[in-house]
Amino acid sequence: MVSSTAVGFLASDFPxxxxxxxxxxxxxxxxxxxKFTLFLWIGTALIIVFFxxxxxxxxxxxxxxxxxxxxxxxxxxxxIATPMIGHDGVKFAPYFATLFSxxxxxxxxxxxxxxxxxxxSHIAFPVILALISYFLFIVVGVRKHGFFKWLKITVxxxxxxxxxxxxxxxxxxxxxxxxxxxxxxxLFANMFAGHMILLVFTxxxxxxxxxxxxLLKPVGILSWVMAIALTFLEALVILLQAYVFVVLTASYISxxxxxxx
Amino acid sequence: xxxxxxxxxxxxxxxxxxAIGPGIGVGIIFASYIQSTARQPExxxxxxxxxxxxxxxxxALALFGIAFGFVFSSNTPG
Numbered sequence: 452m453v454s455s456t457a458v459g460f461l462a463s464d465f466p467x468x469x470x471x472x473x474x475x476x477x478x479x480x481x482x483x484x485x486k487f488t489l490f491l492w493i494g495t496a497l498i499i500v501f502f503x504x505x506x507x508x509x510x511x512x513x514x515x516x517x518x519x520x521x522x523x524x525x526x527x528x529x530x531i532a533t534p535m536i537g538h539d540g541v542k543f544a545p546y547f548a549t550l551f552s553x554x555x556x557x558x559x560x561x562x563x564x565x566x567x568x569x570x571x572s573h574i575a576f577p578v579i580l581a582l583i584s585y586f587l588f589i590v591v592g593v594r595k596h597g598f599f600k601w602l603k604i605t606v607x608x609x610x611x612x613x614x615x616x617x618x619x620x621x622x623x624x625x626x627x628x629x630x631x632x633x634x635x636x637x638l639f640a641n642m643f644a645g646h647m648i649l650l651v652f653t654x655x656x657x658x659x660x661x662x663x664x665x666l667l668k669p670v671g672i673l674s675w676v677m678a679i680a681l682t683f684l685e686a687l688v689i690l691l692q693a694y695v696f697v698v699l700t701a702s703y704i705s706x707x708x709x710x711x712x
Numbered sequence: 713x714x715x716x717x718x719x720x721x722x723x724x725x726x727x728x729x730x731a732i733g734p735g736i737g738v739g740i741i742f743a744s745y746i747q748s749t750a751r752q753p754e755x756x757x758x759x760x761x762x763x764x765x766x767x768x769x770x771x772a773l774a775l776f777g778i779a780f781g782f783v784f785s786s787n788t789p790g
Binding site: 469531534535633636637639640641643644691694695698699702 | 782
């Protein structure tokens, strides 16, 4: 039986606000260790250990963990890099595989019970990931074409000359300024909104369950059922966002590598 | 005399309005994908990644709505 004080405490937290994303500090004089730091580290360590263990003694007939590691890499290479970029894409496949598994695992903390918050729901983490991809596709393009030709490919579309004064600023804005912003905000806002939706239904369940009117108690239970159903939807979003981040990075790189048209 | 009173944040209504455009856009994207695969099933693999790219680009607008609702609210901590 849930005690009524606990229900009242959780119900008083409804509606959830931005404060839910500033979890209490776990350790340290100035509280530097939070849930975010901790699970970012654990996630990173899990990926490193998993890939090291899976590839410690590679066999021709792979073991189960080797098969899993090879599927992740194979998916990044044959599912994203080669179809999007072409033959040159193979050398970006390690980066895509790393990016995909990192985003997938850090996102996955959002639905793992008792953790249930993703480091990516703080904008700082997606921004760094987006900046790495941003500098990667610029550097790759400049190295292939040289600075001025790369700039021409990036900001000057094939259009009649009289429309160029209008189109060049738009192209410049969209491919050099907006790209890293949308890349990071997309991941951040998905994890932020996902966490917020789960909070609304869970805490809303407590608020309805603790309500004075007896008739509202079943609605509270319905709200918890919805929270569980939305957790499965969140699992889909997590996978999709990891995939979309990598596919967009691949598409930007393929745009930077494309021959002049 | 107060006839009707609304408390809370009007940004919820604003976000509802902001989500109309991306909602229509995402609908068009998947409708086109279904239509194209129905007409030409063998093209499904080729167009799939462009579906996700288009979906992600359109969806970004709706997500900006969520983010900016909090960014421009006056009671953001920190």
